[in-house]
Amino acid sequence: MRKNGQHERLTADISKRIDDAAETLRWCKKHLQERKASDALRLVQLNLAYLALALDWQMEGESDKARASVDHVWWQAHREDYEIYDSSMLGH
DSSP, X not given: OHHHHHHHHHHXXXXXXXXXXXXXXXXXXXXXXXXXXXXXXXXXXXXXXXXXXXXXXXHTTOHHHHHHHHHTOOOOOBOTTSOBOOGGGGTO
């Protein structure tokens, strides 16, 4: 049962980070003329690559490798109210 709990936690972590990416993309769309938008898009690109890798590993049953991929994700996701998420909440 512990393994199932780990799987659910990993899935929740991946889902949360996908939500952060989507919110950042919405922020970028509203701020296309700002330098921060291109920087944020590059970070989204990198983090989505790690998330895709994590999903691949998770589907193969390689939870430790999936967790390691998720642990590489780093965010300072932009919010609609123009604040930046506290990245310390994600363990980085």
